[in-house]
Amino acid sequence: DSGVTQTPxxxxxxxxxRVTLRCSPRSGDLSVYWYQQSLDQGLQxxxxxYNGEERAKGNILERFSAQxxxxxxxxxxxxxxELGDSALYFCASSTQQASNVLTFGAxxxxxxx
Amino acid sequence: xxxxEQSPQSLHxxxxxxxxxxxxxxxxxxxALHWYxxxxxxxxxALFVMTLNGDEKKKGRISATLNTKEGYSYLYIKGSQPEDSxxxxxxxxxxxTALIFGKGTTLSVSS
Numbered sequence: 001d002s003g004v005t006q007t008p009x010x011x012x013x014x015x016x017x018r019v020t021l022r023c024s025p026r027s028g029d030l031s032v033y034w035y036q037q038s039l040d041q042g043l044q045x046x047x048x049x050y051n052g053e054e055r056a057k058g059n060i061l062e063r064f065s066a067q068x069x070x071x072x073x074x075x076x077x078x079x080x081x082e083l084g085d086s087a088l089y090f091c092a093s094s095t096q097q098a099s100n101v102l103t104f105g106a107x108x109x110x111x112x113x
Numbered sequence: 114x115x116x117x118e119q120s121p122q123s124l125h126x127x128x129x130x131x132x133x134x135x136x137x138x139x140x141x142x143x144x145a146l147h148w149y150x151x152x153x154x155x156x157x158x159a160l161f162v163m164t165l166n167g168d169e170k171k172k173g174r175i176s177a178t179l180n181t182k183e184g185y186s187y188l189y190i191k192g193s194q195p196e197d198s199x200x201x202x203x204x205x206x207x208x209x210t211a212l213i214f215g216k217g218t219t220l221s222v223s224s
Contacts, residue, residue: 002156033211042216043157043202056211090156101147101159102212 003027006091006105014113018079021108025072025093031055032074033094033102034066038087049074081112117205119215126193127223133189134218136203140184147212148177148188149202157202160188193222 003026013019025032034046036059045058049068060066063081068074078085088109092102118137126132138146145164149157161170166181174191190197200217207213 002158035214043214045207045211045213048211056207058207058211058213101162102149102157104156104158106156 002103002105004091004093004103004105006089006108008108009106010109010111012111012113013081015081015083017081017112018077019081019110021076021078021089021091021110023074023076023091023093023105025074025091026103029093029095029103030072031094032068032072033092034060034074034076035090035092036087037090037107038084043090046076078110081110083112086110086112117203117213117215119201119203119218121218122216123219123221125221125223128194130193130222131189131191132193132220133187134201134220136186136188136215138184138186138203138205140181143181143184144206146179146181146186147204148186149204149214151200151202151217153199160201188218190220193220195222195224198222 005024007022030051033048035043046060047066048056052068063079066076088107090107092104094100094102120135147162148160151157161177163179168179170177176189179186198221200219202214202217204212204214
């Protein structure tokens with residue numbers, strides 16, 4: 001157990017639907033990152049939050065949004081889902097500094113049918 | 114977003130072979146270089162973080178070097194074992210914050 005908790009582990013839904021993925025960071029970590037891993041792709045950076053504020057944005061679609069709450073947990077909302085959104089979504093946390101390692105959760109596997 | 118490139122994409126070696134992979138990254142505005150190991154059905158786990166030119170890190174049979182001036186890092190595995198089979202990722206922070214990952218080198222070690 002890495003200390004980063006992601007729910008749900010698996011999710012199957014239909015095109016056009018909306019889902020929410022949840023992440024609780026490791027105790028003491030203020031920064032949360034979301035990454036997407038699709039077939040034949042590496043880990044694609046989506047977005048980062050630090051202590052409730054958006055800190056960096058990557059290749060995140062407009063249909064996706066995220067937030068970090070006062071208790072530091074984060075949610076990634078995916079709407080108007082398409083088949084191509086099927087992927088493994090990882091949350092990771094760190095203490096923020098660039099040299100600090102990321103601790104990854106187990107991932108949420110989303111399948112869009 | 115800066116590009117982090119890794120080669121080779123995949124590698125198959127025999128048990129006992131030594132091997133190495135390459136990670137290249139833009140050398141301007143360098144902050145740090147991370148290596149992670151990602152085993153099948155698990156999450157990526159950190160191996161090393163290097164910040165200074167010339168850094169060398171070692172963990173058991175795995176070691177890494179860093180050249181920030183020319184923008185590359187090497188990961189070496191000495192005497193590969195089947196349990197070393199995994200995808201090895203390198204990553205570098207963008208603008209000092211979010212880690213941008215390469216696509217990884219997938220190592221397969223046969224016994």
